[in-house]
Amino acid sequence: MEKRFPLPPFTQETALQKVQMAEDAWNSKDPQRVSLAYSVDTEWRNRDQFIRGREEVVQFLSKKWERELDYRLKKQLWSFTDNRIAVCFEYEWHNQAGHWFRSYGNELWEFDENGLMQRRLAAINDVAINSNERRLAEKES
Template sequence: MTRPPVPPFSREDAILKVRMAEDAWNGRDPARVAMACTPDTVWRNRSDFLHSRDQVQAFLARNWQAEQDYRLIRALWCPATDRIAVRFCYEWHDAEGRWFRSNGNENWQFDADGLMTARHASINDVAISDADRLFRWPQGPRPADHPGLTDLGL
């Protein structure tokens, strides 16, 4: 299976890859996101260490149950031949209705077919009020005309 764009990444390819990943995550379909990874992908997400596509899928299902009404924006930080560095923010609320904005950085590595072989994510959560929310589009991919992180001052 090939998942274009594939390495080596131009800046434009990397921007497209980041947006495609953002759209998939906002779709909140764990199986779809996991299929963008190699079967033996290795992830670190906060203090979770995952070692397969199946573990990624199970992790995402659990994560999106806990992080309700999830909305994510990603931005390219730096592309390389087969790696992409990304910064991101997402907003979500817990079961009690408390809102958070999670800020972080990801480092991604891809194989020759464009599948993710590794993901390392560092994430910090900040409590916010409903009035402080900035990501208010309907569930699903971010609309094309919605501001990105830099435009929002994030």
């Protein structure tokens, strides 16, 4: 059976690990990589969309990152219980026309016994910003 460590029940340390792992995966902008954190029958509510299963996750994320360019995300642990984690997040992106946005939201995550996310409920709002207002730009090395 496929497992995604750390497994529930979560502690402060392992909940923080899950949040950081999710942030890193989403910032890769690799839909296949991101989908592996979810159960094969995962259920999502993302804004006004309802997504079921890994294949739909990959399709959704592929379309998302085709229109949300230079996407950069920051997640923060809000709370956790045995197999649930709540996060706050913000991400920045621009569209094809070069207009920048910051998207704010909250997610509720529920994990199965193998550490795979079986349910993700997301509420997200977008705010137009100027490029000089960005906070999440990738650091130059």
